[in-house]
Amino acid sequence: MFTKEFYQTNIFITGSASGIGQAQTIAFLEKGANVLGMDCNNLEETINKAQGLAGNFIPFQGDITNQKSIREAVNKINQNYGAIKILLNTAGILDNYATSLETSEELWDLVISVNLKGTYLVTNSILPQMLEEKIGIIINMASIAGMTVGGGGAAYTASKHALIGYTKQLTYDYAKKGIRVNAIAPGAIKTPMNAADFSGDGEMASWVAKETPAQRWASPEEVASLTLFIASKQADYLHGSIIPIDGGWLSK
Numbered sequence: 390m391f392t393k394e395f396y397q398t399n400i401f402i403t404g405s406a407s408g409i410g411q412a413q414t415i416a417f418l419e420k421g422a423n424v425l426g427m428d429c430n431n432l433e434e435t436i437n438k439a440q441g442l443a444g445n446f447i448p449f450q451g452d453i454t455n456q457k458s459i460r461e462a463v464n465k466i467n468q469n470y471g472a473i474k475i476l477l478n479t480a481g482i483l484d485n486y487a488t489s490l491e492t493s494e495e496l497w498d499l500v501i502s503v504n505l506k507g508t509y510l511v512t513n514s515i516l517p518q519m520l521e522e523k524i525g526i527i528i529n530m531a532s533i534a535g536m537t538v539g540g541g542g543a544a545y546t547a548s549k550h551a552l553i554g555y556t557k558q559l560t561y562d563y564a565k566k567g568i569r570v571n572a573i574a575p576g577a578i579k580t581p582m583n584a585a586d587f588s589g590d591g592e593m594a595s596w597v598a599k600e601t602p603a604q605r606w607a608s609p610e611e612v613a614s615l616t617l618f619i620a621s622k623q624a625d626y627l628h629g630s631i632i633p634i635d636g637g638w639l640s641k
Contacts, residue, residue, distance in 0.1 A: 398422050398423070398474045398475055399422070399423045399424075399425075399466055399470045399471055399472060399473050399474055399475075400417050400422050400423065400424045400425070400473070400474070400475040400476075400477065401424075401425050401427070401462070401463070401466060401473045401475070401476050401477070401511070401515060402414050402417075402424060402425070402426050402427070402477040402479060403427050403428070403453050403477065403478055403479050403480035403507070403511060404427075404428055404479040404480030404481065404530070405424075405426025405427060405428045405432060405435055405448070405479075406426070406428035406429075406430040406431065406432045406434065406435055407428075407430070407434065407435075407580065407581045407582075408578070408580030408581055408582055408609050409479055409530065409575065409578060409580060409609045409612045409613065410426070410428065410477070410479040410480060411426075411434070411435050411438070411609065412608075412609035412610045412612065412613035413477055413479060413609075413612070413613045413616050414426045414435055414439070414446070415435075415438055415439065415442070415613070416610070416613040416614065416616065416617055417444065417475075417617070418439050418442040418443065418444035418445075418446055419442050419443060419444070420443065420444065420617070421443040421444045422444045422475075423444060423445045423447075423466070423469070423470040424444055424445070424446050424447065425446075425447040425448075425449055425462060425465060425466040425473075426446065426447070426448055426449065427449045427450075427451055427453065427459075427462045427480075427511075428449075428450060428451075428480065429450065429451065429452050429453070429480075430450070431450065432448035432449075432450060435448065436448050445469075445470070447465055447466055447469060449461070449462040449465060453480050453503065453507035453508075453510065453511050454502045454503060454506060454507045454510065456510055456514070459510055459511055459514045460514060463514050463515060467518070472518045472519070472521070472522050473515050473518060473519070473525075474519070474522070474524060474525060474526065475525070475526045475527075475528075475620055476511065476512065476515050476519075476525070476526070476527045476528070477528050477530075477616065478507075478508040478511055478512065478527065478528070478529045478530060479530045480503065480507060480530075481503060481504045481530055481532075481548075481582075482499070482500060482503045482504065482545075482582070483500075483541060483542075483545055483582060483583075484496060484500050484541060484542040484543070484544045484545040485542060485585075486541060486542045486545075487542035487543060487544065488542060488543055489543040491542070491543075492542060492543050492544050496544060497543075497544045500544035500545055500548050501544060501547070501548050501551075504545070504548035504549065504552060505548045505551050505552055505555070508529055508552060508555065509555065512527060512559070516563070516568070519567075519568055520563070520566055520567075520568065522567075523566065523567040524567045524568075525567065525568045525569070526568075526569050526570075526619075526620050527559065527568065527569070527570040527571075528570075528571055528572065528573060528616060528619055528620065529552055529555070529556045529570070529571075529572040529573075530552075530572070530573055530575070531549050531552050531553050531556065531572040531573060531574040531631055532545075532549040532574055532575060533574050533575070533576045533633060533635050533638055533639055534546045534549045534550075535549030535550045535551075535552055535553045535572075535574060535631070536553070536574055536631065536633065536639060537639060540576075549574075552572065553572060553574075553631055556570055556571065556572040556629065556631065557629045560628050560629030561629070564628050564629070569625070569627070569628055570628065570629060571619055571624075571627055571628070571629065571630045571631070571632065572630075572631045572632070573612060573615060573616065573619070573631075573632050573634060574631050574632065574633045574634070574635065575607070575612055575633075575634050575635065576601065576607070576633065576634065576635025576636055576638040576639075577597045577598070577601055577605075577606045577607065577635070577636065577638070578606065578607050578608070578609060578611075578612060578634075579606040579607070579608060579609070580609055594606065600638075600641075601635070601636040601637065601638055602636060602637030602638070602640060602641070603636030603637050604636075605636065606636075607634065607636060611634065612634055615632065615634050619632065
C-alpha cells in the first residue's frame with residue numbers, strides 16, 4: 390500500500406497526546422514517517438509509545454488556536470525534515486451535549502475556536518508549502534455530528550457541520566493544484582475524550598453500543614487504519630469525501 394517515498398513522508402498531526410490523534414501518530418511512525426505531534430496537553434505517553442518505532446517523532450506541546458505556537462511547530466519539523474506532505478487535523482473538544490440555551494458564550498467560542506478555527510489556522514500555516522511542492526494530503530477530523538444531529542451539543546454539532554463545509558471548499562479550491570482533502574466522520578470511538586460515557590456503571594456507554602448497529606464502540610486504532618488508507622496512493626482519486634466510521638449509526 391505504501392511506497393518508499395511514503396515511508397519518508399513528513400506528517401503534522403494535531404491532538405497527538407491521546408485518543409485518535411495518538412493512534413494516528415503511532416500508526417504512521419510504524420510505517421517509518423517523520424511525525425510532528427502537536428497537542429495542548431503533555432505528550433509523554435505518546436513519546437513513550439513512539440520509542441523504538443521506525444519513524445522519527447517530534448513532540449510539540451502547543452495551542453492550535455495560537456498562530457505563534459503553530460508557526461513554531463511548523464518551523465520545527467521543516468528545519469528537521471523539510472516540507473510537510475500530510476496534515477491530520479485531529480484535535481477537537483466536546484461540549485457535553487449542551488443545548489443552545491445551556492451553551493454559554495464562552496463555551497461556544499471555545500468549541501468553535503478549537504474544532505473549526507484551529508483547523509483553519511493550522512491548514513493555512515502548512516498549505517503554502519504544499520502548494521509550492523504541488524502535493525499535499527489533508528485529512529480533517531469531522532464526526533457523525535457533522536452529518537446528523539444528536540452526536541453532540543449545539544456548539545459541537547455546529548463546529549463539525551462547518552468543518553465538513555470547510556473540507557469540501559478546500560477540495561474545490563485546491564484539488565487542481567495537487568492538494569487532496571478529505572475528512573473522517575467517527576461515531577462511537579472509545580477515547581479519553583469520551584471517558585464520561587464510561588463513568589459509574591457505564592450506562593451511557595452501554596446505551597450507545599446498543600444503539601449502534603454494530604453493537605459496539607470502535608477503537609482509535611481502527612480510525613488510524615482508515616487514515617492510513619485515505620493517505621495512501623490507493624486513495625488518490627478520493628477528493629472532498631466525508632468517510633464515516635460509525636458502526637452503521639448513520640444508516641438509521
